[in-house]
Amino acid sequence: MLLPRFAAVALAASAFFIRPTWAQSAPAASPASYHDYAALTRTVRELADGSSGMVTLENIATTVSERNVWCLRLAAPGGTPPEQRPAILIAGGIDADAPGSSEVALAVAQRLADSARTQPDGPEGALLKSHAVYVVPRANPDGIETFFEPLKRGSRLNARPLDDDRDLAMNEDGPNDLNGDGVITVMRVKDAAGEWTIDKDEPRLLKKADRLKGEKGEYRLYVEGIDDDGDGELNEDGTGGVDDDRNWPHLYESGAPGNGPHQLSEPETRGLAEFVLAHRNITAALVFGRNDNVANVQKGNAKGPTGQDFKELHPDDVKLYETISEKFKEITGVKTPPAGHVEGALYAWLYSQQGIPTFAINPWGPLDSLPAASQPASGPASGPAAAPEPGRPPTPPEGGPPMGGPGQRPRRGMRFGGGGRGGFFGGPPPGMSAGPIAPSPETDGLAAGVESSETLKKWLRYGETTPETPLFVAWTSVTHPTLGPAEVGGLRPYATLAPPPADIPAIAEKQIAFLHYVAGLLPANSPPTCGRSTCG
Amino acid sequence: MTNDSLIPTHLAISRQVGNPAFTLKPLLPAERIVGGLIQERIPYLAGGGERAERRWIIRGAAGEKVAFRAFNRVFGEIKTEITLQPTAPGQEGN
Known part of the structure; x- marks a missing residue:
């Protein structure tokens, strides 16, 4: 045997x-x-x-x-x-x-x-x-x-041309760099009907107004850009992709x-x-x-x-x-x-x-090695945007991918303002007739670059330790062609996923x-x- | 066969998706296999030294070398060879 x-x-x-x-x-x-x-x-x-x-x-x-x-x-x-x-x-x-x-x-x-x-x-x-x-x-x-393009969008998509908004045109309405800083961030527009309000502990960030606590919304949020194709939607069909x-x-x-x-x-x-x-x-x-x-x-x-x-x-x-x-x-x-x-x-x-x-x-x-915060993080609520660094090489980390990156994806037809990490934001622009703005893959998750969370506050603290590569674009005023006065700012694309x-x-x-x-x-x-x- | 590593040969999810088992057989003509299957299956071996044992009764002479082959499409082929040794009656299987 x-x-x-x-x-x-x-x-x-x-x-x-x-x-x-x-x-x-x-x-x-x-x-x-x-x-x-x-x-x-x-x-x-x-x-x-x-x-x-x-x-x-x-x-x-x-x-x-x-x-x-x-x-x-x-x-x-x-x-x-x-x-x-x-x-x-x-x-x-x-x-x-x-x-x-x-x-x-x-x-x-x-x-x-x-x-x-x-x-x-x-x-x-x-x-x-x-x-x-x-x-x-x-x-x-x-x-x-x-990532190597002059305009940093923080896109998750490949280069396959897609007609995201089903208008028989492709890639015709992506984000636009309204403040000329070379990165796409977030626009906030004053609106009493908006859902968002400034986080008093960290005035660079916004949070959903808790109406049950008597808080009132002050802002609507949008991806930085204009309605390139005049269909009443913002940035709904940018470059790419899958x-x-x-x-x-x-x-x-x-x-x-x-x-x-x-x-x-x-x-x-x-x-x-x-x-x-x-x-x-x-x-x-x-x-x-x-x-x-x-x-x-x-x-x-x-x-x-x-x-x-x-x-x-x-x-x-x-x-x-x-x-x-x-x-x-x-x-x-x-x-x-x-x-x-x-x-x-x-x-x-x-x-x-x-x-x-x-x-x-x-x-x-890098957040895991940050020293504990001695006081609530703070920073300028608004002000001139960080100027593009002259001579800055095209490859260093800049900008931030959506903090909720691995989180949810928006679904076409869902309304901006749903919030949540990586969620949906903004709302129908005042005076626009097209109804709720449907987020597109181009806009996916950018709200998390301004939505207050403990993690994002840690990233802001980390950014303060690397002043040569600012992670946050300070809010700066722009005049939007259809929304009127607006401010542009937020976490830079790629900020959290591109180490130095x-x-x-x-x-x-x-x-x-x-x-x-x-x-x-x-x-x-x-x-x-x-x-x-x-x-x- | 023994798996002395920490990671099992097949994760639980791997068994669920039906990844193939190890096959194990003596490299002998079928007519020399008196007892046991021509080819045995070992579904998986958990980590930490789990052992699977299979037995055959084969016809052979003392001192003869017999080869065995285990195969799995992920881990490839493992071969070993044993030498048949005479055993006193009553000591079989020890």
Whole structure:
């Protein structure tokens, strides 16, 4: 009788407690700036060409703007063929409003390749001998490219031309830079019927008037812009497009603006899906972007609309994620990012429909290291807008994506003023006959850049520590052609999702440490121990 | 087979979506497998050292090497080889 007994896995649990030696490595040099598509392409090609076979470059999709979605395969030559090794997928830049995620993914790939090449017996060399690492540094190159446009819109969308307002014209009514500061923020217009009032604790911000407490609204809110096409709606059909992180099959919200005509409708989402399906050796995935499921672990009880699918985690996986979460927070220092928006997200598809242990990571968490506030934050309620910094490079972080970024999406026809994080704002402009203004993907979530919340107040405090890159555009007066006197201001686009370029290497270093940690926990092929036999 | 890592071979969600199990078989002609299935399935192994055990009765000679193959489309192929050893009557299975 035979008793085959061999280890499928030989990774010692003690690795869990060992202080990772990679944490002591020196960070790579700071990039001079973020990489636009041309610079990204140059960088990944150089990385592959100079890697002595450690890195191979593949184009897995071509977007509507003819940009390639690059995938770097990192694996030490020799030994088990890379496609037969356990693999870890790292994806960045799926969220167009999170350019920092792309930079971090690219920096991780560079650092892994450089270390493995120069120190083959070091931690990175060992990792790439036993595993393959697939890095897609920019899953949404068209969307991220909007970050490099002169006018910063904080758009979540790719470049697919869409007729958002069904008027047979495309991209004809996007936001407009009324105060000439190079960024799109929020307009507030005095209106006694408005829902919004100034937060007395933080006069830069607004809050919903609580009518039950006798508070009165003073303002209506709109996205900065005019009615370019004269249809009575503001900014309802700007450039693009589809949000590539709402285009995946798990809990896909059909018909919602910006989600695309159908699941995986975009060349880049389809290409990445095909890549995953063709690489069944992917045993774990790290998705950098605006979502999170590892610092804030969901409880696993929520279900999707049909009641069949788990919305976030399977309940039986929660404990595992909680264990990994503790280590993630210890390694990275990122503790309180906004939770993920699971519907149609890449990370949700990887976990919920492919069964891959997937960690959605918002890699930059400066708020977690802020000193406690000694007094309520304050700042100018109004005043001249911060002038565009002369000579400012096009790539440093500026502006802020919607604080409620991972939050709700507006639905066409819903009224501005619904509020909530990432919600809807503004209302029908006085004197306009078109009824409620329907928010478009262009306007999605911008209200959260001015809506008072503890998180936004923390971001304002953080902004005060970086005066060279102001995060908040001070309210300044403009005259709107149809709304009359108005003020423009709010959190800058990309403010919370584009860390300073100089911080990218350190952020990437922490994510590499987490990558090592995850790799050490994975079941992996290893020389099996011998079984035993008995003969009778 | 043993999984000594923390993460299970299949998350709970992975089992729910029906990701394939491990298959495990002796690399022998079917006529030499006297007892047991030609190919066994191991649905998953939880982390922390969970073990799955499968048994066969095969025809063979003492000292003969017999290969076994485990396969999963994610984890690939794992092979091992054992040497049949004579065992005193009454000691089988120890």
